Amino acid sequence: MQREATHAVAPAVPVPAAKLGMWWFLASEIVTFGGIIVAYLVFRLAHPQWLEEAAHLSVPIATFNTLVLLTSSLTMVLAFAAVDRGDERRVATWLALTVALGLVFVLVKAYEWRHEIAAGRVPGESGFWGFYYGMTGLHALHVLGGVVVNACLLIAALRRRLEPIAHRVEMAGLYWHFVDIVWIFLFPLLYLSTH
Amino acid sequence: MSETSGPQAAHAVHPAPQGFVRRYLFSTDHKVIAKQYLAIALFWAVVGGLSAFLIRWQLAWPGEPVIGSGLLPEAFWDGDSWLAQSLQYGSIPAEFYNKLFTMHGTIMVFFVAMPLLLGALGNFLIPLMVGARDMAFPRLNMLSVWTLAVASVILLISFFVPGGAAASGWTAYPPLSAVPELSEVNWGQNLWLIAVALEFASFLMGGINFLTTTVNLRAPGLSLFRLPIMVWFQCIAAVLFMLSVGPLIAGAVMLLLDRLAGTSFFIPSGGGEPLLWQHLFWFFGHPEVYVIMIPGMAAALEILPVFSRKPLFGYRLIVYATFAAGFLSFIVWAHHMFQSGMDPRLAMPFSITTILISVPFALMVFAMIATLWGGVIRFPTPMLFALGVLGVFIMGGLSGIFNGSAPADIYIHDTYFVVAHFHYTLFAATFFGGFAAIYYWFPKMFGRMLNDTLGKIHFWWTFIAFNATFLPMHLVGLGGMMRRIANPLNYDFLQPLQPLNVWISISAFVLMLGQLVFVVNFFWSLVAGRRAEANPWQANTLEWSTASPPPHHNFDTIPTVYRGPYEYSPPGVAEDWLPQHRPLVGGPAATA
Numbered sequence: 001m002q003r004e005a006t007h008a009v010a011p012a013v014p015v016p017a018a019k020l021g022m023w024w025f026l027a028s029e030i031v032t033f034g035g036i037i038v039a040y041l042v043f044r045l046a047h048p049q050w051l052e053e054a055a056h057l058s059v060p061i062a063t064f065n066t067l068v069l070l071t072s073s074l075t076m077v078l079a080f081a082a083v084d085r086g087d088e089r090r091v092a093t094w095l096a097l098t099v100a101l102g103l104v105f106v107l108v109k110a111y112e113w114r115h116e117i118a119a120g121r122v123p124g125e126s127g128f129w130g131f132y133y134g135m136t137g138l139h140a141l142h143v144l145g146g147v148v149v150n151a152c153l154l155i156a157a158l159r160r161r162l163e164p165i166a167h168r169v170e171m172a173g174l175y176w177h178f179v180d181i182v183w184i185f186l187f188p189l190l191y192l193s194t195h
Numbered sequence: 196m197s198e199t200s201g202p203q204a205a206h207a208v209h210p211a212p213q214g215f216v217r218r219y220l221f222s223t224d225h226k227v228i229a230k231q232y233l234a235i236a237l238f239w240a241v242v243g244g245l246s247a248f249l250i251r252w253q254l255a256w257p258g259e260p261v262i263g264s265g266l267l268p269e270a271f272w273d274g275d276s277w278l279a280q281s282l283q284y285g286s287i288p289a290e291f292y293n294k295l296f297t298m299h300g301t302i303m304v305f306f307v308a309m310p311l312l313l314g315a316l317g318n319f320l321i322p323l324m325v326g327a328r329d330m331a332f333p334r335l336n337m338l339s340v341w342t343l344a345v346a347s348v349i350l351l352i353s354f355f356v357p358g359g360a361a362a363s364g365w366t367a368y369p370p371l372s373a374v375p376e377l378s379e380v381n382w383g384q385n386l387w388l389i390a391v392a393l394e395f396a397s398f399l400m401g402g403i404n405f406l407t408t409t410v411n412l413r414a415p416g417l418s419l420f421r422l423p424i425m426v427w428f429q430c431i432a433a434v435l436f437m438l439s440v441g442p443l444i445a446g447a448v449m450l451l452l453d454r455l456a457g458t459s460f461f462i463p464s465g466g467g468e469p470l471l472w473q474h475l476f477w478f479f480g481h482p483e484v485y486v487i488m489i490p491g492m493a494a495a496l497e498i499l500p501v502f503s504r505k506p507l508f509g510y511r512l513i514v515y516a517t518f519a520a521g522f523l524s525f526i527v528w529a530h531h532m533f534q535s536g537m538d539p540r541l542a543m544p545f546s547i548t549t550i551l552i553s554v555p556f557a558l559m560v561f562a563m564i565a566t567l568w569g570g571v572i573r574f575p576t577p578m579l580f581a582l583g584v585l586g587v588f589i590m591g592g593l594s595g596i597f598n599g600s601a602p603a604d605i606y607i608h609d610t611y612f613v614v615a616h617f618h619y620t621l622f623a624a625t626f627f628g629g630f631a632a633i634y635y636w637f638p639k640m641f642g643r644m645l646n647d648t649l650g651k652i653h654f655w656w657t658f659i660a661f662n663a664t665f666l667p668m669h670l671v672g673l674g675g676m677m678r679r680i681a682n683p684l685n686y687d688f689l690q691p692l693q694p695l696n697v698w699i700s701i702s703a704f705v706l707m708l709g710q711l712v713f714v715v716n717f718f719w720s721l722v723a724g725r726r727a728e729a730n731p732w733q734a735n736t737l738e739w740s741t742a743s744p745p746p747h748h749n750f751d752t753i754p755t756v757y758r759g760p761y762e763y764s765p766p767g768v769a770e771d772w773l774p775q776h777r778p779l780v781g782g783p784a785a786t787a
Contacts, residue, residue: 015411016411017407020406020407020411021331021332021335021403021404024402024403024437025399025403027438028399028402028438028440028441029441030441031438031439031440031441031442032441032445033441033445034441034442035442035445035446035478036442036445036449038442039460039471039475042471043468047466122457123452123456123458124456124457124465126459126465126466127459127460127467129458130452130458130460131460133456133458134448134458138445138448
């Protein structure tokens with residue numbers, strides 16, 4: 001006969017369901033980007049000539065974009081801090097900035113793509129460009145997804161309806177930081193490793 | 196962390212929605228969603244079975260018009276309907292044969308086994324077994340089943356687009372799958388990739404729900420090591436799926452880009468590498484085998500103690516062994532690639548890990564046998580199918596050792612030996628495990644019992660015909676017959692094997708015919724079966740503590756759990772079972 005005592009109701013991990021679900025989701029995202037990044041690394045090491053192709057990319061523009069995305073992570077955290085204080089007006093301000101910075105990132109990315117394509121560096125040009133468009137495209141889609149989510153929260157905040165769903169700002173923030181971190185990997189791998 | 200969450204919030208009782216659409220179509224009730232998964236799985240099982248029928252017809256009588264095709268007039272076969280285009284005057288052309296085995300594998304793995312064993316079983320059982328009112332994210336749950344429905348429609352459409360369905364095998368190896376000109380399939384393969392990627396997304400959402408529900412919504416007293424094995428295995432399967440599928444989703448996008456955007460990730464002429472796809476596919480593909488298999492094993496592990504009236508042997512050991520198997524499953528994938536041209540020095544480490552992985556599964560088999568040992572065994576239909584899992588899986592496991600060691604595999608690679616092997620493992624899990632589960636939990640799901648006599652006929656018919664089909668397939672494989680060839684008679688050295696091929700095909704048709712017994716039983720029992728009481732099998736787990744079928748909110752009061760799930764024939768208790776939720780002191784069973 002096993003122990004008869006009942007345990008307390010406490011879940012094994014004292015984390016709210018929404019946050020736990022978000023972490024599981026991010027775990028699966030890590031493997032998705034991890035798979036494509038590892039594949040790129042293996043190819044990159046096997047093809048030294050990709051150096052010259054990578055040299056076509058504009059480091060200043062990408063550095064600017066990195067700053068934009070990092071700043072948007074800051075504004076996202078500030079929005080979350082404002083939620084904690086119950087300051088809905090500030091939440092709206094910081095969310096609006098986050099959305100704007102996200103859009104700036106995507107627009108700059110689009111400008112870069114347009115520039116490369118105009119110069120004939122299309123996805124089928126070589127393996128490097130396939131990976132470049134594949135990886136930055138997948139990342140840009142994730143940025144756009146985050147922009148949509150943040151915009152929904154922004155609208156709720158502007159209409160003073162954020163209160164019951166305020167905890168979603170934290171979830172959106174977790175996702176937003178993840179998208180940011182992915183870029184922190186893509187930036188050096190694609191733009192900076194030219195030597 | 197001030198928001199309300201955890202068991203209390205999720206245990207709030209909501210009334211059932213009243214309208215037909217909200218109640219049966221766009222329902223957030225895990226029990227309805229489980230039935231939707233079941234319906235999707237059974238629909239695709241029919242399509243997958245029909246494709247198997249055509250495959251076996253072609254292999255037994257290559258080029259002969261399919262039986263019954265003569266009933267249609269000549270004018271029909273002259274026409275340009277889909278059927279007349281696919282079958283030339285009733286016989287199967289090689290191009291169509293390629294589509295058949297491609298879609299058979301795709302359908303059976305992704306659209307039958309997963310919806311049945313994870314979608315239907317996991318969704319139905321996890322909340323009931325952990326004592327929750329519903330999943331942690333009911334709307335995400337609805338989204339996941341509808342994503343699968345969209346994937347199903349896309350896959351179905353792919354049969355009918357110009358060029359027909361995908362024809363590069365269920366593994367979709369490039370360059371055949373990457374260059375439309377090679378297989379003469381364009382949109383069929385594109386839609387295949389989209390459908391499969393959506394299916395992955397669907398089960399990712401489902402897995403997040405499984406894990407969060409199990410972690411956060413367990414009833415009071417239900418500690419981790421009081422969880423039924425089914426819940427453990429569903430969660431381990433969800434983790435395996437979640438951690439392995441990402442690279443293949445990326446790979447599917449890359450393959451789609453190769454086909455549509457002119458990239459060359461996998462095309463050698465453009466500087467790509469076909470082996471990359473094989474790595475991405477099998478890094479997912481091997482854990483995927485266990486994603487399917489362990490919920491099927493779990494069904495057997497739940498059922499064996501109930502009908503042996505004995506505790507499950509080695510509960511914790513089984514859980515730990517499955518952790519080990521799950522971990523190992525991530526480092527065995529290249530055993531699918533011994534013949535692919537990868538560095539041969541890799542063959543040895545992957546052989547070793549592959550042989551190692553048989554240890555936890557052997558342990559599971561011994562735990563099953565030890566559970567039976569000395570028990571008071573009864574043989575209703577679910578028990579027969581659970582024993583079927585045991586018997587068939589042992590066969591599949593043993594032939595796996597041949598495939599796993601590189602020197603043997605080099606000889607039998609891509610032959611019917613491999614086909615026989617994975618049908619023995621996956622058939623054990625999906626078919627025998629799936630049917631065991633359906634016969635066992637049907638009363639809980641639909642409130643009526645399945646007919647036991649028809650069930651027994653179904654079991655013996657299936658068991659005998661299954662072995663008659665797949666046992667000789669080992670011999671055909673050892674004789675050198677390659678998989679995926681459309682006409683074995685084209686090869687001189689395969690001529691002597693043709694009588695065996697005919698035998699296999701006839702056995703397969705008998706096997707398919709036997710499933711009609713199940714179909715009749717299922718629908719007849721659905722409307723006219725004997726009404727089931729709450730606990731018809733006298734089982735211990737929480738799902739049997741509520742009505743059959745359970746009310747919308749599952750439990751009138753959330754049960755409190757006092758013990759593990761397998762306390763059968765406990766000493767000091769009058770009955771030979773002791774439910775998890777029954778307090779011993781002062782309870783109705785606290786006699787003797």
